[in-house]
Amino acid sequence: MSALADRLRHLRAQSGLSVPAAQTAPPKPTLSADVLRLIQGRSRLQRAEARASSMDRFVPGDEIASGLFLTEAVVDWLPPPPVIDTAFARWSEPVDSGRLMHFDTETTGLAGGTGTRAFMIGAAHWEADGRFRMRQLTITTMAAETAMLQAFAGWLRGDTVLVSYNGKCYDAPLLATRYRLARLPNPLTGLGHLDLLHPVRRRWKSVWENCRLATAERQILGVVRDDDLPGSEAPAAWLTYLRGGPATNLRRVAHHNAQDLRSLAGVLLHVSRLGRP
Amino acid sequence: MYCRQRTQAAPPLNALPDRYQASDDLVLRGPSDGRALAQRLSKRYAERITGAFVVPGREGSFATLPADLPSALAQALRSRGIDALYSHQAEAWTATQRGDQVAIVTPTASGKSLCYTLPVISAVMQQGAKALYLFPTKALAQDQVAELLELNKAGELGVKAFTFDGDTPGDARQAIRLRGDIVVSNPDMLHQAILPHHTKWAQFFENLRYVVIDEVHTYRGVFGSHVANVIRRLKRVCAFYGVTPQFILCSATIGNPREHAEALIEHRVTAITQSGAPSGDKHVLLWNPPVVNTDLGLRASARSQTNRIARLAIKAGMKTLVFAQSRTMVEVLTKYLKDVFDHDPRKPPRIRAYRGGYLPTERRAAERAMRAGSIDGIVSTSALELGVDIGSLDVVVLNGYPGSMAATWQRFGRAGRRQQPALGVLVASSDPLDQYLVRHPEFFEGSPPEHARIAADQPLILLDHIRCAAFELPFVGDEVFGPGAATPWLEVLGEEGVLHREGDRWEWIADSYPANAVSLRSVAEGNFVVVDRTGGKQTIIAEADYTAAPVTLYEGAIHMIQSVPYQVERLDWEGRKAFVTRTHVDYYTDAIDYTKLKVLDCFGSSSAGRGDAHHGEVHVVRRVAGYKKIRYYTHENIGYGPVNLPDQELHTTAVWWQLAQRELEQAFDGRQQALDGFLGAAYALHIVATVAVMAESRDLQKSVGSADGAWFVASDIAGRGQLRGMDGQPTALAPDAPFTPTVYLYDAFPGGVGLSAPLFERREDLVRLAITLVERCDCAAGCPACVGPILAADEEATHTPKALALRVLGLLVAL
Incomplete structure (x- = not known):
């Protein structure tokens, strides 16, 4: 089997597909650099698995289905007005704050297409008493994805209005693909969606250095994140855990995601107060 | 159909004389x-x-419009002057209505597009069905949509046809996915844009009734092998959406249209081969x-x-x-x-x-x-x-x-x-x-036209497409892809870290988009771009593929575009860029390249006359050594230049013939004679083999060398066999060194693309055909039409190159 891998690797190099590292590496008489790297990679994985028992594999929350963890927190966070002015998004009607569902996904990458998935979905809404209820779904197996999608669908109602940051272009289409692949109806279809990236961009594009959510929350809410895991490291954090590694960074992803949810609400309240651009 | 003004050759108005x-x-x-x-x-x-x-x-052979054609469609046809069908169009209608997979093989301009337009438009109108058309080029796709729109307009049929290719703007794509009845695209787009995003095309796939693939004769060799795998992926995605579309394939005349169509779609087809067009x-x-x-x-x-x-x-x-x-x-x-x-x-x-x-x-x-x-x-x-x-x-x-x-x-x-x-x-x-x-x-x-061949199970190509398929949908259990269960390939991809195995499922896990790294048309990723630096600006003016680059874009090469000469100043091999400037020279350039070869594994052997024939896996090294400058019009050679490029290495399959040393010693006066004989024999065998397997001659290559790879033979300037060592420099053998010259014909694609097996099967034919070729040639001593170019001096030689080649072939012919 490894013979097949080895043979294929050689053929690929000859076809110009990858510039073989062997050309620059010092000559190894028996094994090419590619093969060595492969072997090292594999033994690293095996070591990681072997260490797993003694390492920190703690994923917070209740395992509500096999491989699916739910964390929940109700916090005091920027009590909303009863209705949110949506003129900033050029909607004609205001929206009851109780209908809003803030959401943000953490995914295995940015490549797009059918091969990218969400391993974490965070969602938050205001309860009737004005408190902010945050829930996060995390999968620790691939097979738990369907249960996660079903659980998230259960949080949405026909009159839910979604709140996101770039969710129209990123999170929502990605989830649409995942629901389709899981042969489930897409619960996001037809829901109102306030994507805050666009109003933020319209207003501050030429003012701030960029319009990322972290910038918006710093400028608007004065939030400075401490020990934040950059979003770009989220895929590796989950993959490490999936392959038997520690959960340390996966918990940092959850922390990052929770902060994103809080910031969404904060940015929403701020831009809605500013009214029509 | 196309009435055009004939432009009479106007006498030139300016003063330049026409010397002809x-x-x-x-x-x-x-x-x-x-x-x-x-x-x-x-x-x-x-x-x-x-x-x-x-x-x-030919007189036309006609049939009435089918009675079961939707009346609006029949009306649209009549309004465009089509009151009857050619017989092949009517046959195609009947076969598609029966539910057959159909392959239509008729000459250029015989109205073959109506063969698929009728069933497709009928299904769109009557069942709200969708159809996917694939053409090998964008230009053909655009022609087809223009034709569909005219027909649609003539009958107000309400059929929406769109091209979907690399030029389609992003905002139009969504509308095409949702509303297109007929989407006209190419295999590359299906591979890179549609299949990896199939969920966006869900409604389209759920209603996909027909897949039309035109010009299937172009899908042979490496390209065809890729396309066959894209079709495997298409069927796999269709199965996910619960549909099994009907295929309609069209081809120019080839020797094995049915077999080729069946190899591409891996299903039995009904072939329609009689054109009714006048x-x-x-x-x-x-x-x-x-x-x-x-x-x-x-x-x-x-x-x-x-x-x-x-x-x-x-x-x-x-x-x-x-x-x-x-x-x-x-x-x-x-x-x-x-x-x-x-x-x-x-x-x-x-x-x-x-x-x-x-x-x-x-x-x-x-x-x-x-x-x-x-x-x-x-x-x-x-x-x-x-x-x-x-x-x-x-x-x-x-x-x-x-x-x-x-x-x-x-x-x-x-x-x-x-x-x-x-x-x-x-x-x-x-x-x-x-x-x-x-x-x-x-x-x-x-002669009957040649056969088109593909090797859909070529390991490199198969791996590429299993990788892409795994991105599109996870593999579950012992799912079959192509020749068998995909499991061993999935394990390779698992080791590479792009797939993750969980239970019996293999899921894509990497943050990458594999289809972007796989080009259907060339072996290599990243064509070379040609950058014009004339006047200090940098403009991309052309592209060249990976295999063509060493022989067309070496430093010093004259690269012509619309007959404007540019000179290559610098070739950035790693960056896949050639920098050129506009030049004014009266010559063009031609690369000089040579090959050496070593056997790695022998799959099969048999005797061949007094020698033996084999096929198996070989290691090939190609080197471009330099180039010639050739003057326009006179075509005289006015100089040489060196080329310094990395060797092109290749593991591939080959067929080869050998003669034992003692046979050679009996038959030839010396080793030089034997080498010349082998060079001539290789030349002739390559000609007949190229015809035999419908190879593009660049896809099948020849070489003469030692069985152990210790030396190989290149023609020197005089066309004589010259022994060269591993370093490519001329060398000589010690008199007692073993001497087993070998003729190789090899497949010029990494891993081989299925040329060597049919050549091995026909090894006896090939030697006989080569003998006939050389014997019947009009020349006296040898010429470019049989054993290769020779020198005037050879005319008088006692042993002409032609005779020497015949002697080698005579020893190899079946007894």
């Missing part, structure tokens, strides 16, 4: 059509014409350039002859298309014709070049100009072999044999307005294959 005028006028008295020109050329150049025949026109007579001339050096059997160049024929035809007011074999030759011939017809820069050009490597806008402009009839002469590579709509032509000139009978007829098919006699001329180059064919017109007239 007087001699050309002799040939061109009186009005002209394909028959008249054929007759005149035959009379004037009788000694150059080795074969002349007429493919008689056609005019087609006059065909086989033209061998005159001998200019009798001793050496040297002939005038094909280029000079092609130029002459094209010039005469254009002067006779006939729309003329010239096919050249290489991009360089397109540029050279364009320049020659422009020198005669386009010397006044104030007037719109009458001559245009057309080839791959131009930017799309330039190609579209050329197509439009041709359709509008404002162009009188076009010089093209195979790019125009397919059904790109450029209107009708009167004369087609092939500068050199295109490498297959099928392609020859396909190209000749470009000439011919209805009922009017058309002319096709094949001008033989000095290439041995050309000389072989042009001297055997009976072979040309009588």
Whole structure:
């Protein structure tokens, strides 16, 4: 089997597909650099698995289905007005704050297409008493994805209005693909969606250095994140855990995601107060 | 169908003299059509014409419009002047309505698109069905949509057809996915944009009823093997959406249309091979350039002859298309014709070049100009072999044999307005294959067209597509992909870290988009781009593929674009860029390359006469050593330059023949004789093998070397076998060193693409055919048509290269 891998690797190099590292590496008489790297990679994985028992594999929350963890927190966070002015998004009607569902996904990458998935979905809404209820779904197996999608669908109602940051272009289409692949109806279809990236961009594009959510929350809410895991490291954090590694960074992803949810609400309240651009 | 104003050859208004005028006028008295020109050329150049025949026109065979056609569609057809179908169109209707997978094989311009348009539009109108059309090029797709829209408009059918290709803007894509009834695309887009995003196309796939694949004869070799795997992925995605679409395939004439269609879609098909379309007579001339050096059997160049024929035809007011074999030759011939017809820069050009490597806008402009009839002469590579709509032509000139009978007829098919006699001329180059064919017109007239082959299970290609398939949908259990369970391949991908195994599922886990790294058309990722640095700016002006780069973009090469010469100043091999500047030189360049080869594994062996034949896996190293500078018009060699590029390494499959040392010692006076014999035998075997497997001659290569790879043989400047060592330098063998020269024919694709197995099966035939080729050749001592070019001195030699090659072949022929 490894013979097949080895043979294929050689053929690929000859076809110009990858510039073989062997050309620059010092000559190894028996094994090419590619093969060595492969072997090292594999033994690293095996070591990681072997260490797993003694390492920190703690994923917070209740395992509500096999491989699916739910964390929940109700916090005091920027009590909303009863209705949110949506003129900033050029909607004609205001929206009851109780209908809003803030959401943000953490995914295995940015490549797009059918091969990218969400391993974490965070969602938050205001309860009737004005408190902010945050829930996060995390999968620790691939097979738990369907249960996660079903659980998230259960949080949405026909009159839910979604709140996101770039969710129209990123999170929502990605989830649409995942629901389709899981042969489930897409619960996001037809829901109102306030994507805050666009109003933020319209207003501050030429003012701030960029319009990322972290910038918006710093400028608007004065939030400075401490020990934040950059979003770009989220895929590796989950993959490490999936392959038997520690959960340390996966918990940092959850922390990052929770902060994103809080910031969404904060940015929403701020831009809605500013009214029509 | 296409009535166009004939542009009479206007006398040049400016003062530049046409130095051919007087001699050309002799040939061109009186009005002209394909028959008249054929007759005149035959009379004037009788000694150059080795074969002349007429493919008689055909009466049409018609059928009434099917009764079960939707009435609005029948009405639309009638309003466009179609009251009856050709018999093959009616047959296709019946077969598709039966639910068959159908392959239609008819000549150019026989109305084959109606074969699929009727069932598809009917299904769209009656069942809200969707259809996917695949064409090998964007231009063909655009033609097809234009045709569909006209029909749709004529009958107000409400059918929505769109092209979907790399030029489709992002905001239009969503609408096409949701609302397109017929989506017209190409295999590359299906591979890179549609399948990896199939969930966005869910409604389309759920209703997908027909998949139409046109020009399937182009899907052979490496490209075809890729396309077969894209079809596997398409079927896999269709299965996810619960549909099994019906396939309708169309092909130009090839020897095995049914088998080829079945290999592509891996399903039984009904083949329709009788065209009912009427056609005019087609006059065909086989033209061998005159001998200019009798001793050496040297002939005038094909280029000079092609130029002459094209010039005469254009002067006779006939729309003329010239096919050249290489991009360089397109540029050279364009320049020659422009020198005669386009010397006044104030007037719109009458001559245009057309080839791959131009930017799309330039190609579209050329197509439009041709359709509008404002162009009188076009010089093209195979790019125009397919059904790109450029209107009708009167004369087609092939500068050199295109490498297959099928392609020859396909190209000749470009000439011919209805009922009017058309002319096709094949001008033989000095290439041995050309000389072989042009001297055997009976072979040309009588032989069935070649077979198209693919090797869909080629390991490298299969791995690429299993990778892409795993991205599209997870593999579960022992799911079969292609030849068997995908499991071992999935394990390789798992080790690579792109797949994650959980239970019995293999899921994509990497943050990458694998289809982007797999090109269907070339082996390599990242074509080379040609960057023009003239005047300090940097502009991309062309592209070249990975395999072509070492022989066309070396530093010092003259690279021509629309016959404008650019010189390559720097080649950034790693960055896949060639930097060029505009230059003014009177020469072009030609690469000198050679090959050495080593056997890694033997799959099978048998005796071959007194020697033996084998096939198996080999390691090949190709090196471009330098280049020649060749002056325009005189074609004299005016200098050399060195090339310093990495060796091209290749693991591939080969078939080879060997003779034991003691046999050689008995048969030859010395080792040099034996080497010359092997070189000649390799030359002849390569010719017949190329014809036998419908290989493009660049896909099948030959080499002579030692069985153990210790040395190989290259022709020196005199055409004599010269022993070279592992380092490529000339060397000599110790008298007691083992000596087992070997003839190799190898597949020029990493891993092989299935050429060597059929060659091994036909090994006895090949040796016999090679003997016939050499024996029947008119030359005395050897020539480029049999054993390769020879020196004048060899004419007097006691052992001519021809005799030596025959001696080797004689030892290898089955007893």
